[in-house]
Amino acid sequence: MHLVKWFRKNMTKLMAIFVILIMVAFVMPSLLNQLAKPRMGGDGSAMWLYGKDKEITINDIRQATAELAVLRGLYVNEFLIRQQDLRLIFLGRLLFPEPDGAARLSDAIKNVSFRSQFYISFSKIDDFFAQTRGRSELFWILLKSEAKRAGCAVFPEQAGEILSRLISQVTNNQMDAATAVNRICSANNMTDQQGLAAFADVLSIIIYSKVVSDVENVTEPQLENVFARLKEKINAEFVPFRAEDFLSKVSEPDETQITAQFEKYKNYLPGEIADDNPYGFGYKFGPRVSLDYIIVKLEDVKKLVAMPTEEDAENYYQLHLDEFTQQVATDANDPNSGTVVRQRSYAEVAAIIKDILYTQKVRSQSMKILGRAVEQAEADFESLDFEKASTEEFKSKAGDYGTSAQVASKEYNIKIYTGRTALLSAGEIQSNKYLGSLLMAGRSRIPVGFARLVFAVKELGDEASKLGPFDTPMPKMYVSVGPLTDAAGSIAAMVRVVETANSAASESIGLNYQKNLPEIAESAETEEKTFVLRDVVAKDCKRFETMKIARKTAEEFLGTAKKQSWDAALQKVNASYGKKDDTKTDKKTFEMQTWNDRNRVLQTDIEMTKMKVSDMPGTKNVINESIIYAGLVDVFYKQFENMQVTKEELPVIIEFKPRLSCYAVKSLTCASGTTGEYEQIRQQLAFQQDYVDSQSIAIEHFMPDNILKRLNLRPAQPVQEPNKPAGPNNLNGENQ
Numbered sequence: 001m002h003l004v005k006w007f008r009k010n011m012t013k014l015m016a017i018f019v020i021l022i023m024v025a026f027v028m029p030s031l032l033n034q035l036a037k038p039r040m041g042g043d044g045s046a047m048w049l050y051g052k053d054k055e056i057t058i059n060d061i062r063q064a065t066a067e068l069a070v071l072r073g074l075y076v077n078e079f080l081i082r083q084q085d086l087r088l089i090f091l092g093r094l095l096f097p098e099p100d101g102a103a104r105l106s107d108a109i110k111n112v113s114f115r116s117q118f119y120i121s122f123s124k125i126d127d128f129f130a131q132t133r134g135r136s137e138l139f140w141i142l143l144k145s146e147a148k149r150a151g152c153a154v155f156p157e158q159a160g161e162i163l164s165r166l167i168s169q170v171t172n173n174q175m176d177a178a179t180a181v182n183r184i185c186s187a188n189n190m191t192d193q194q195g196l197a198a199f200a201d202v203l204s205i206i207i208y209s210k211v212v213s214d215v216e217n218v219t220e221p222q223l224e225n226v227f228a229r230l231k232e233k234i235n236a237e238f239v240p241f242r243a244e245d246f247l248s249k250v251s252e253p254d255e256t257q258i259t260a261q262f263e264k265y266k267n268y269l270p271g272e273i274a275d276d277n278p279y280g281f282g283y284k285f286g287p288r289v290s291l292d293y294i295i296v297k298l299e300d301v302k303k304l305v306a307m308p309t310e311e312d313a314e315n316y317y318q319l320h321l322d323e324f325t326q327q328v329a330t331d332a333n334d335p336n337s338g339t340v341v342r343q344r345s346y347a348e349v350a351a352i353i354k355d356i357l358y359t360q361k362v363r364s365q366s367m368k369i370l371g372r373a374v375e376q377a378e379a380d381f382e383s384l385d386f387e388k389a390s391t392e393e394f395k396s397k398a399g400d401y402g403t404s405a406q407v408a409s410k411e412y413n414i415k416i417y418t419g420r421t422a423l424l425s426a427g428e429i430q431s432n433k434y435l436g437s438l439l440m441a442g443r444s445r446i447p448v449g450f451a452r453l454v455f456a457v458k459e460l461g462d463e464a465s466k467l468g469p470f471d472t473p474m475p476k477m478y479v480s481v482g483p484l485t486d487a488a489g490s491i492a493a494m495v496r497v498v499e500t501a502n503s504a505a506s507e508s509i510g511l512n513y514q515k516n517l518p519e520i521a522e523s524a525e526t527e528e529k530t531f532v533l534r535d536v537v538a539k540d541c542k543r544f545e546t547m548k549i550a551r552k553t554a555e556e557f558l559g560t561a562k563k564q565s566w567d568a569a570l571q572k573v574n575a576s577y578g579k580k581d582d583t584k585t586d587k588k589t590f591e592m593q594t595w596n597d598r599n600r601v602l603q604t605d606i607e608m609t610k611m612k613v614s615d616m617p618g619t620k621n622v623i624n625e626s627i628i629y630a631g632l633v634d635v636f637y638k639q640f641e642n643m644q645v646t647k648e649e650l651p652v653i654i655e656f657k658p659r660l661s662c663y664a665v666k667s668l669t670c671a672s673g674t675t676g677e678y679e680q681i682r683q684q685l686a687f688q689q690d691y692v693d694s695q696s697i698a699i700e701h702f703m704p705d706n707i708l709k710r711l712n713l714r715p716a717q718p719v720q721e722p723n724k725p726a727g728p729n730n731l732n733g734e735n736q
Contacts, residue, residue: 045057045058045716046716047061047715047716048138048713048714048715048716049712049713049714049715049716050142050145050711050712050713050714051145051711051712054145055716056138056141056716060141061135061137061138061141064137064138064140064141065137066188066189066190067140067190067194067195067198067201068095068096068136068137068140069188070184070185070188070190070194070195070198071095071096071198071199071202072096073180073183073184073187073188074163074166074167074180074181074184074195074199075166075167075170075171076096076166076199076202077092077095077096077098078170079092079166079169079170080092080095080096080202081093081096081105085695085698086109086112086113086118086695086698086699087206087209087210087213087694087695087698087701087702088206089105089109090128090698090699090701090702091143091202091205091206091209091702093105093128093129093132094132094136094139094143094702094704095136095139095140095202096136097132097133097136102129102469102470103442103443103444103445103470104445106125106126106129106444106468106469106470107444107445107446109125110122110125110446113125114612116692116695117608117692118692118695118696119608119611119692119693119696120695120696120699121611121612122468122612123466123468124699125468125699126466126467126468126469126471127703128699128702128703128704129468129469129470130468130469131703131704131705132704134704138713139704139707142707142708142711142713143205143707144201144204144205145711146205146208146707146710146711147201147204147205147207147208148204150208150211152204152205152207152208152211153200153204154200154201154203154204154207155200156193156196156197156200158200158203159196159197159199159200159203160177160196162199162203163177163181163196163199164177164178167180178192181195181196209698209701209702210694212697212701213693213694213695213697213698213701214690214694218686218689218690218693222689223682223685223686223689224678225602225604226685226688226689227673227677227678227681227682227685228600228602228672228673229599229600229602229605230673231671231672231673231677232599232600232637232670232671232672232673233597233598233599233670233671233672234595234597234598234599234600234633234636234637234640234668234669234670235595235596235597235598235667235668235669235670235671236594236595236598236636236665236667236668236669237592237593237594237595237665237666237667237668238592238593238595238654238663238664238665238666238668239554239557239566239570239590239591239592239593239663239664239666240590240593240661240662240663241550241551241553241554241557241590241661241662241663241664242550242659242660242661243543243544243546243547243549243550243660243661244543244546244660245546245550245577245579245589245590246546246549246550246553246577247539247542247543247546249546249549249577250542250545250546250549252538252542253538253541253542253545257541258509258534258537258538258541259509261281261537261540261541261544262283262509262533262537264281265277265281265282265283265540266283266284266505266506267284267505268280268281268282268283268284269282269284269286269503269620270282270283270284270621271620271621271624271625271628272624273624273627273628273631273658278657278658279540279543279544279657279658279660280624280628280658281540281544283505283506283533283536283537284503284504284505284506285425285501285503285504285505285506286425286426286463286503286620287425287426287455287460287463287464287500287501287502287503287617288423288424288425288500288501289423289424289429289454289455289457289460289497289499289500289501290420290421290422290423290424290497290498290499290500291420291421291424291429291435291454291495291496291497291498292401292418292419292420292495292496292498293401293417293418293419293420293421293435293493293494293495293518294370294373294374294401294405294416294417294418294493294494294495295416295417295418295434295491295492295493295518295520296366296369296370296373296414296415296416296417296491296492296493297415297417297490297491297520297521298362298366298485298489298490298491298492299490300414300415301362301365301366301369301414301492302362303414304365304412304413304414305358305361305362305365306361307354307358308353308354308357308358308361310350312357313346313350313353313354313357314346316353316356316357317346317349317350317353321343324343324344324348324349325341325342325343325344326341326342326344327339327340327341327342328340328341328342359489363485363492366483366492367483367492369408369412369414369416370408370482370483370492370493370494371483372407372408372411372412373401373404373405373407373408373409373416373494374401374404374405374480374494375404375407375408376399376403376404376407377398377399377400377401377403377404377480378398378399378479378480379399380397380398380399381394381397381398381479383397384397386476391459391476391477391478394476394477394478394479395477395478395498397478398478398479398496398498401418401420401496402418402419405418417518417519417520419516419518420498420516421435421515421516421517422513422514422515422516422531423499423500423501423513424515424517426451426455426617427620427621428515428517429450429451429454430449430450430451432517432518434486434491434493434517434518434520435450435493435495435517435518436450436451437450437486437487437488437491438450438484438485438486438491438493438495439484439485439486439487440453440472440481440482440484441472442470442471442472443470443471444468444470444471448467448471448472449616450484450495451465451616451617452465452467452616452617453465453467453472453475453481454475454481454495454497455617456474456475457474457475457476457477457497457500458474459477459500460500460502461502463502463503465616465617475496475497477496477497477498477500478496478497478498479496480494480495480496481494481495481496481497482494482495491520506533508533509533509534509537510533510534511531511533512530512531512532512533512534513530513531514529514530515528515529515530515531517529543660544660546660547657547660547662550660550661550662551653551655551662553573553577554653554662554663554664555653556573557569557570557572557573557590557664558651558653558664560572560573561651561664561666562651566592566666570588570590570591570592573590574588574589574590577589577590578590592666595636598633599633600633600634600637601626601629601630601633601634602630605626605630606623606626606627606630609622609623609626610623628658628659631656631658632656632658632659635654635656636654636665636668637670639652639654639665639668640668640669640670641670643668650665650666650667650668651664651665651666652665652668653665
């Protein structure tokens with residue numbers, strides 16, 4: 001929708017509404033005071049119940065508000081958020097929600113979780129922030145009660161000592177703790193003892209959270225797995241023989257073979273390994289979307305934009321002086337001297353400023369062009385209620401993208417690329433150099449990837465990707481999303497989802513389609529423009545047959561290597577079976593490969609990968625590849641163990657079906673840690689694993705919905721909507 005056009009059309013109505021709102025603003029404070037009073041009874045009337053029959057009254061809420069205000073004044077909010085312990089950070093977010101910093105905090109937790117290998121998915125972090133939009137006073141009351149019931153208590157004297165150190169730390173010894181407590185408590189009509197008791201309650205909640213998250217004892221098998229991951233190393237030299245390299249050696253399969261192959265594996269997704277599908281064949285389709293797109297090249301937009309003037313650059317400099325400073329030594333000849341802030345002159349930064357302004361102008365112009373390009377296509381949306389309109393209503397009102405884009409193309413004299421793709425998987429979209437590179441910024445510093453964005457439409461149901469509370473809003477079908485830009489800054493685009501399909505097996509082996517992906521610039525890279533299911537199945541039939549040839553060739557290769565040398569064997573096999581164009585490059589079809597200190601991949605590593613990427617569309621291949629790689633390393637490791645028992649000597653052949661490959665192995669050694677090494681670092685490993693486990697459990701303990709369920713929070717009076725559960729988002733209607 002185009003807001004400026006809509007505002008102009010409805011200006012009279014809007015002015016009337018604005019006048020009413022201004023009038024309401026004068027009476028709103030007294031009105032809110034009246035509404036804040038309970039409808040029945042006095043301030044001691046129960047508003048909420050929790051536990052068995054414990055009550056929360058309006059007085060309790062007021063007291064909690066005052067206590068939290070005192071704690072904020074004593075810098076407790078800053079203390080909690082600045083810690084390296086997620087338990088304290090989550091508690092700080094619950095008690096002291098900061099709308100302006102929420103997105104940054106979410107990003108920071110995601111980064112820490114990823115780097116530290118915590119068992120916390122990004123979607124779980126999104127859930128936490130989405131649920132922390134209710135009244136912090138209620139969470140404060142509930143968490144205090146829970147800690148006290150568990151017997152976790154801190155004496156005021158202990159709390160006072162800790163608070164004194166905290167205030168000194170936060171203020172760099174610029175404030176006396178006793179003075180701060182007295183001043184803050186007086187401002188909130190509380191005694192110093194009450195303020196100190198509130199801080200003691202914070203410490204009690206922290207202690208209880210540590211008790212809860214530390215109850216899981218690290219087991220011996222866990223430690224042994226961690227030790228194995230650190231110490232088990234595989235070293236190998238081998239030559240791979242891939243079925244893919246022998247496709248030209250077999251004839252095309254007949255129709256009977258192709259049909260049988262399709263029927264056997266049509267209900268498997270590609271790469272899905274199973275006992276009855278060791279090769280990972282699969283012809284089932286995952287979720288797919290069809291897209292309309294409008295794209296402009298920013299190089300073309302630049303031709304329409306004038307360079308910023310000297311006056312523009314100087315004005316920007318004067319308005320953003322803080323951006324152009326640097327730390328310089330007070331004494332250039334003394335490397336140990338202190339530093340001072342120096343203002344950089346305009347002459348020093350003029351070129352930088354002009355680049356900034358030019359980039360902004362190009363971006364602004366591209367947004368105007370794209371906005372104009374979709375304007376006609378969405379003109380009829382003005383009659384719809386965006387929140388209530390159905391997909392069919394949007395579809396009936398949506399205009400043609402191509403026709404609409406032509407208007408902008410003529411008006412701005414610029415080439416605009418438009419089209420509609422076929423139903424495509426996330427993988428097909430991500431592999432496209434244009435669509436796959438698009439990003440959209442939300443409130444988070446982490447932009448949303450294009451595939452994750454377009455696969456978030458509700459029509460995909462449980463297979464839709466999940467967007468977080470700080471990402472861009474969930475898209476609607478037939479409604480434009482954008483502007484989007486690529487990381488390289490080469491294109492800008494608007495897109496809309498026009499069709500969806502959930503996971504399903506193909507009804508026919510005859511399925512084929514043109515992908516209709518955007519083609520903007522000539523490229524040396526070739527991209528498959530057509531998908532033909534029959535060709536995919538036929539190629540898999542050939543790959544299955546060539547596994548026999550790969551095995552036979554590997555055996556012949558080893559025979560030559562034993563009689564002559566590995567170099568001679570490589571020369572011979574490349575001459576006989578190597579690809580013809582290999583002579584044009586240094587790379588040969590068959591080459592010696594080396595593993596140096598490869599770690600064995602544990603099941604816990606695979607589960608971690610699944611958890612980290614499970615929320616992102618198109619990552620099924622990443623998970624499958626992780627499983628296959630782990631299996632390959634494991635096969636080599638087991639081969640080494642078997643050789644130790646059977647006394648079999650190298651070289652040997654290892655067959656690995658998931659990669660449709662055989663490996664002629666020249667050398668293979670596996671190093672593992674000793675019992676002495678294990679005992680030496682056992683305590684350290686236990687501490688590290690305990691830390692990871694406790695941090696991972698913290699988010700479940702402080703998840704708002706979990707708190708409400710644990711404490712059984714419920715309205716004191718029957719609600720009018722019995723099917724609507726009491727939750728943190730409908731406690732008082734607050735938003736981020």
